[in-house]
Amino acid sequence: MANGGGGGGGGGSGLRMSSNIHANHLSLDASSSSSSSSSSSSSSSSSVHEPKMNALIIPVTMEVPCDSRGQRMWWAFLASSMVTFFGGLFIILLWRTLKYLWTVCCHCGGKAKEAQKINNGSSQADGTLKPADEKEEVVAAEVGWMTSVKDWAGVMISAQTLTGRVLVVLVFALSIGALVIYFIDSSNPIESCQNFYKDFTLQIDMAFNVFFLLYFGLRFIAANDKLWFWLEVNSVVDFFTVPPVFVSVYLNRSWLGLRFLRALRLIQFSEILQFLNILKTSNSIKLVNLLSIFISTWLTAAGFIHLVENSGDPWENFQNHQALTYWECVYLLMVTMSTVGYGDVYAKTTLGRLFMVFFILGGLAMFARYVPEIAALILNRNKFGGTFNKHGGRKHIVVCGHITLESVSNFLKDFLHKDRDDVNVEIVFLHNISPNLELEALFKRHFTQVEFYQGSVLNPHDLARVKIESADACLILANKYCADPDAEDASNIMRVISIKNYHPKIRIITQMLQYHNKAHLLNIPSWNWKEGDDAICLAELKLGFIAQSCLAQGLSTMLANLFSMRSFIKIEEDTWQKYYLEGVSNEMYTEYLSSAFVGLSFPTVCELCFVKLKLLMIAIEYKSANRESRSRKRILINPGNHLKIQEGTLGFFIASDAKEVKRAFFYCKACHDDITDPKRIKKCGCKRLEDEQPSTLSPKKKQRNGGMRNSPGSSPKLMRHDPLLIPGNDQIDNMDSNVKKYDSTGMFHWCAPKEIEKVILTRSEAAMTVLSGHVVVCIFGDVSSALIGLRNLVMPLRASNFHYHELKHIVFVGSIEYLKREWETLHNFPKVSILPGTPLSRADLRAVNINLCDMCVILSANQNNIDDTSLQDKECILASLNIKSMQFDDSIGVLQANSQGFTPPGMDRTSPDNSPVHGMLRQPSITTGVNIPIITELVNDTNVQFLDQDDDDDPDTELYLTQPFACGTAFAVSVLDSLMSATYFNDNILTLIRTLVTGGATPELEALIAEENALRGGYSTPQTLANRDRCRVAQLALLDGPFADLGDGGCYGDLFCKALKTYNMLCFGIYRLRDAHLSTPSQCTKRYVITNPPYEFELVPTDLIFCLMQFDHNAGQSRASLSHSSHSSQSSSKKSSSVHSIPSTANRPNRPKSRESRDKQNATRMNRMGQAEKKWFTDEPDNAYPRNIQIKPMSTHMANQINQYKSTSSLIPPIREVEDEC
Incomplete structure (x- = not known):
């Protein structure tokens, strides 16, 4: 130079x-x-x-x-890398070539030796094989040693062991450290003189590269194919970064060179995160892969541009260089890849421009492919995939299952209602599908108490994300509108299994659609109702509510409003909505009773609470003194005047606010006896025992500490009490213990199984049978329809707290194919008939005397098979409108009845069946279908507007505000959604509701049904007969009878006290005519429900009173007394003949089994009324042919006739003869 x-x-x-x-x-x-x-x-x-x-x-x-x-000296640094790479590649190829030649030579030599061995014979072969064997042993020993070293190296670099994972992570971390050192040195000249002993960064880089060299050696030893290993990206990175460091130490020079290749190590970032178990999902792995490839390529290319632009072209004597920082090069490549190209920074060197030509092709392709995919993964990343962070001091519950806008809004509306006392609970929703915009907006409106996470309860990882182990409870919602209820129940049962498997102690409240599927929950070992686990069976409760409406119309509406949280809506106008909405604001609460009530009888406490505290107490939790009993704590509904309140008794109240119920806990006789305003009853300074007990739980809270846990099927056994109106008589019915008349638990009437052919009526047979006071069930379904569980409808109507002659006959009108599928669960119930046909046929409806029925129930099993929700209820709506449009000539029914020797009970005003205590007072005559009592089941709440054509309900009106629901003529399963939150806050509420609506299902009965799917008959014992002694719901008429004087302008409070003191009847509501408030008479017969009216509420003569009625051991005498003597004088001429028409059971003729013989007997049926009447009171299948059944000939009216005919001096009247047969 x-x-x-x-x-x-x-x-x-x-x-x-x-x-x-x-x-x-x-x-x-x-x-x-x-x-x-x-x-x-x-x-x-x-x-x-x-x-x-x-x-x-x-x-x-x-x-x-x-x-x-x-x-x-840049060429020295580059030469060290090139010599290392090509020298090693040459050695590997040379070794492979020599090895191949050696193998070929050995193969040829082996063939020659083999031929020689064959020629020399076996003796010489032994001698020649000996040294060969020794050589093979030596080779085997050598191979074994090399294999051991290779395996050791493989273990050292393998991520399957802890040492390997640590080494891999350490190498990656040091590579990133070396890259950071490169970023620091990039601000220095490309080549400069450096003193190794004084340059700290060079020393660190030297240490890193020594470690990389050792790791390279391990990788080389462990590699199976040395050639491919030599050409790997990581190996090339080591070739061009490790040797130049040693040259720098030797020359005391530093060349930036190709150290930017360390950025290629970033490609392994996703593997490192997987080794550390940080990346688990495919989306996260894919995202990190794309980012690492994009960034490493970007940084590596920027390093090359930085090198050539700051160095210049060698053929231009390096004079066309330009000063660019490394980060300016990064910027240049980004604008180049994105095809923006601002032009403020560009390549001047030929090498730089040539590189940019090729890079822009690959970089543009990579940018166009990777960036949109990265953006999609980031933007579509599950924003509901985090982990729940529990806030200190706040409980949380997990809600899963069927999560939709409707189910969530209904749940939150009730759970977060303002009437609840201090709901300091966070709600965590877990669902595997992300919410739609409407549902997400709903979550945002309640963001302070609601969170949503995407996942499945079947995945333990997702359960850990929502902290299920620390959750207060887990609630599982069911899809009430699914086409396959059994499949939906199976899904929820699997959710229960998964949750219980993850955390056996978690409390679970689940919705079930079918009653028979509840038995599967008992198979879960950790399922424990004592710890609060509950199953809310929608079919059981829905049909139970409807069944109770058959006994007291409108009760379904009242009970549904009681466990639903409704805000008070004040109406100034004097309309029916005003009184209805005042009752709607009442809910069911629990509170511990004050010690001031200890020792008082239940009616006394109930009267004191109603009159002074303005509270309605309907039940208590009673602690039995018998320590050997299976359950020391039982819920008793209106137990009677024999029971005394104990210390720490839990009461069940109907009130409008949780704060009102506190009065029962704060009441003190010494301080509050003279207070007239119940709002002034607050906690006083007296030292009471309740203050020292930990049981001072607020209303609507779960009774977790010492509180009672009731099974979902629990119906507590009630204590015996004195028979109504006959003080001191506690004798049990003297029934034949060899005859099975009740199921094994004594809770339901039972008969031997009957074949379905024996209960089928033809249209002509049904028309010839005078049906009256019965229940007509119109059922839509076919052979492919899902079963709705009609047993849950029949069981409450066959409760044992009714006498046999009080049971209403049930007639099913529908497809025989569908009813055959349901019959297995119905064949043990007496007084059941089937008319094959369709509920839309007026001929079938007239044949079953629908105008004389006590209730017509319209159900459909096809509702969930239709996609259009507006059409789901079309069959039920058409059937309801069809019945309401029918016209009847009342003289036809009366003439048929009189020709057979009696007047139907509903038509005879003197019949005790129409007495005030028996039930609803029937209309004198029904000539139009509008006056027929109907209750229609709906799936879609909005379809309620089609049931009444004359109402003015807005289509957007909530169900509970509509006239059909307020009148008790419509029922939708959606009202049961409120039971989930009500059960969470107080699990005793579910037990009380089930006790009221199911007729008394017990855990023993549910276990039996789970085993046999049918009721089992049992012999009558004092223990089973004692189970009959429980309350039932009835309606009390005020038109005449002992309360007639209060019906015209009297106060509801006076009626409440009189009924409670005199008859132990607990009143809790009114069923009033819709237009009773009008001054002008109205022809409208519609009634609506008033829940828990105040004391001063004025009564009208047409009111029907909802009451809890004690079991009457002496039904005939009791009703005769309540009905006064006005009935006896008009019917005295019939009494003796009616009694004589009842022959003994032993002389009862057998019925023919064939259809022909029954048709012959049908011709002489009008002459054999005595036998027909008598056959009402037998449970044997042979004597239960419906075509000869006379509906209610042996009604309470006839029982009174027997009592009048025979002596009535004894405490147990001769009505027992009749009961012996029933």
Whole structure:
């Protein structure tokens, strides 16, 4: 190289270099400052060559013995890498070639030896094989040693072991550290003189590369194919980064060079995160892979542009370089890949531009592919996939199952209702489908108490995310509108199994659609109703509510409003809505009774609470003194005056606010006896025992500490009490213990199983049978319809707290194919008939005397098979409108009845069946279908607008505000959604509701049904007969009877007290005519429900009173007394003949079994009324042919006739003869 002239003084402070030597632009300051003392002779030359000189100056310090000529040594660094790479590649190829040749030679030699061995014979073969065997043993030993080393190296670098994982993670971390050192050194010149002993970054980089060299050796030993290993990306990175570091130490120079290749290690970032068990989902792995590839390629290409642009082209003597920082190169490549190309930064060198030409092709393709995919993964990343963080001091529940806008809104509306006392609970929803916009907006409106997480309860990882182990409870919602209820129940049962398997102690409240599927929950070992686990069976409760409406119309509406949280809506106008909405605001609460009530009887406490505290107490939790009993705590509904309140008794109240119920807990006789305003009853200063007990739970809270746990099927056995109106008589019915008349639990009437053919009526047989006071069930269904569980409808109507002659006959009108599928669960119930046909046929409806029925129930099993929700209820609506449009000639029914020797009970005003205590007072005659009592089941709440064509309900009106629901003529399963939150806050509420609506299902009965799917008959024992002694719901008429004086302008409170004191009847509501408030008479017969009216509420004569009625051991005498003597004088001429028409059971003729013989007997049926009447009271299948059944000939009216005919001096009247047969 030619020198451009010497630089004078300064001890060589500046060096002049030849034109082909390039110096970095960052080193110009040192050289320019040190050339100030140059000789004047060279000034002109310096000025001429100033730009070129500045390009050729490199920094040199006094301490570094660098090349005095400023010679650049970049080629030495590059040569070290190239020699290492190609030298190793050559050695590997040479080794493979020699190995191949050796193998070929050995193969040829082996063949020659084998031929020689064959020629030499066996004796010589033994001698020649011995040294060969020794050689093979030596080779085997050598191979074993090499294999051991190879296996050891493989274990060291394998991520399957802890050592391997640590080593892999350490190598990656050190690679990132080396890359960071490169970023720091990129601000220095491309090549500079460095003192290894004083450069701290060079020392660290040297240590890193020594470790990389050792790791490279391990990888080389463990590699199966050394050639492919030599060509791997990680190996190439080591070739071009490790050797130059050693050259730097030897030359005391630093060359930035290809150290940017360390950025390629970022490609392994996703693997490292998987080794550390950080990345688990496919989306996260894919996202990290895309990001790592994109970023590593981007940074590596920027490093190459930084190198060539700051160095220049070699063929241009490195003079076309430009000063670019590394981050400017990063910016350049980004705008290039994105095809923006601002032009503010660009490549000047030929190498840089050539690289950009090829990079823009691959970079653009990568940018166009990777960036949208990365953006999609980030934007579509599950925003509901986090982990729930529990806030201190707040409980949380997990809600899963069927999560939709409707189910969630109904649940939140009830759970977060303002009437609840201090709901400090967070609600966590868990569902595997992300919410739609409407549902997400609902969650955002309740963001302070509601969170949503996407996942499945069948996945333990998702259960851990929502902290199920620390949750207060888990609630599972069911899809009430699914086409396959059994499949939906199976899904929820699997959810219960998964949750219980993850955390056996968690409390679970689940909805079930079918009653028979509840038995599967008992198979779960950790399912424990004592710990609060509950199953809310929607079919059981829905049909139970409807069944209770058959006994007291409108009760379904009242009970549904009681466990639903409704806000008070005040109406100033004197309309029926005003009184209805005042009752709607009442709910059911629990509270512990004050010690001031201890020792008082239940009616006394109930009267005191109603009159003074303005509270209605309907039941208590009674603690039995018998320690050997299976359940020491039982819920008793209106137990009677024999029971005394104990200390710490839990009461069940109907009130409008949780704060009102606190009065029962705060009441003190000494402090509050003279207070007339119940709002002033607050906690006083008296020292009461309740203050010291931990049972001072607020209303509507779960009774978890010492509170009672009731099974979902629990119906507590009630204590015996004195028979109604016959004080002191506690004798049990003297029944034949060899005759099975009740099921094994004694809770339901039972008969031997009957074949379905024996209960089928033809249309002509039904028309000839005078049906009256019965229940007509119109059922839509076919052979493919899902079963709705008609047993849950029949069981409450066959409760044993009714006498046999009080049971209403049930006639099913529908498809015989569908009813055959249901019959297996119905064949043990007496007084059941089937008319094959369709509920839309008026001929079938007239044949069953629908105008004389006590209730017509319209059900459909096809509702959930239709996609259009508006059409789901079309069959039920059409059937309801069809019945309401029918016209009846009342004389036909009366003539048929009179021709057979009696007047139907509903038509005879003197019949005790129409007495005030028996039930609802029937209309004198029904000539139009509008007056027929109907209750229609609906699936879609909005379809309620089609049931009544004359109402003015807005289509957007909530169900509970509509006239059909308020009147008790419509019922929708959606009202049962409120039971989930009600059960969570107080699990005793569910037990009380089930006790009221199911007729008394017990855990023993549910276990039996789970085993046999049918009721089992049992012999009458004192224990089973004692189960009959429980309350039932009835309706009390005020038109006449003992309460007639209060019916005209009297106060409801006076009626309440009189009924409670005199008859132990607990009144809790009114069923009033819709237009009773009008001054002008109205022909409308519609009634609506008023729940828990105040004391001063004025009564009208047409009111029907809902009451809890005690079981009457002496039904005939009791009703005769309540009905006064007005009935006896009019019917005295019939009494003796009626009694004589009942022959003994022993002389009862057998019925023919064939259809022909029954048709013959049908012709002489009008002459054999005695036998027909008598056959009402037999449970044997042979004597239960419906075609000869006379509905209610042996009614309470006839029982009274028997009592009048025989002596009535004894406490147990002769009505027992009749009961012996029933």
